[in-house]
Amino acid sequence: MAGKKSGLGRGLDALFPEKTVQSKPKIVKTVKEEKKVEVDTKKSSQQETSNGERMMKISMIEPNREQPRKKFDEDALQELSESIKQYGILQPLLVSDKKDYYEIVAGERRWRAAKMAGLKEVPVVVKEFSTQEIVEISLIENIQREDLNPVEEAMAYKRLIDEFHLKQDEIAERVSKSRTAVTNSMRLLKLDSRVQQMMVDEMISAGHARAILAISDLEQQYNAAMKVFDEKLSVRETEKLVKSILTPTKKKPVVSNPTEDAIYESLEEKMKGITGTRVFIHRKKNNKGKIEIEYYSRDDLDRIIDLFESIG
Secondary structure (H helix, E strand, O other): OOOOOOOHHHOHHHHOOOOOOOOOOOOOOOHHHHHHHHHHHHHHOOOEOOOOEEEEEHHHEEOOOOOOOOOOOHHHHHHHHHHHHHHOOOOOEEEEEOOOOEEEEEOHHHHHHHHHOOOOEEEEEEOOOOHHHHHHHHHHHHHHOOOOOHHHHHHHHHHHHHHHOOOHHHHHHHHOOOHHHHHHHHHHHHOOHHHHHHHHOOOOOHHHHHHHOOOOOHHHHHHHHHHHHHHOOOHHHHHHHHHHHHOOOOOOOOOOOHHHHHHHHHHHHHHHHHHOOOEEEEEOHHHOEEEEEOOOOHHHHHHHHHHHHHHO
């Protein structure tokens, strides 16, 4: 299958068949078989359109537990539910016959919203797929709708490689993305699991995460991600942070002079008495330096400013 080209990269419209799977009625012999006949009768009574679309009871449909998307936005589902109440489902669900039920191949978001809207039936197209095709179709649909978070997308690519032995360029062709995009996506799985969860929770973006990837130590990755979140750093600022972590600047040791130290400590105490807050004098070469004055509230800042203005 890995070497075979499919039409999946052309979009989901090409997947809807002209013919659907027909169920054959069975002869009633036992109570168990009688129930099967009842299910088959329900199937055969469903009216099909020329493109294979039919209405099906929503209770006969179940989601695919292995589909790439794990997280659904409740607010977005509610909006879609309201739209379905007003206009109905505009695109049928793509499902696969599992004998006892029908499994969703594409359209779980519509199915969830339809249940929220209280629909008893939904339009479907029934078609049989291999396990690999189901994974690919689910991945393509979610990518086209931009529904996957970066971690879900990367995990889906990894599954295609691990389980179905596809190469990255084959995956790229199927999902209509560049090989570089697929590679960069999968690199995110090298991040600490806590950082991956921060992406899922939208605490940091994929751009932030890719910058943090330059750090190999997992604990440092997490600490950097927390700093990005806490300080609301941009991607460019994150890149600078990572650079500073990887190549810390070496500070030249300051030669201590006990006499000078005592003088500067005395000056710090004197200024502290004036401002009412902590004061630090940072010395540099050639008698240069800077004075750092702390304040603990907006009132503190206003008071210190008033103090300096009164001196002038």
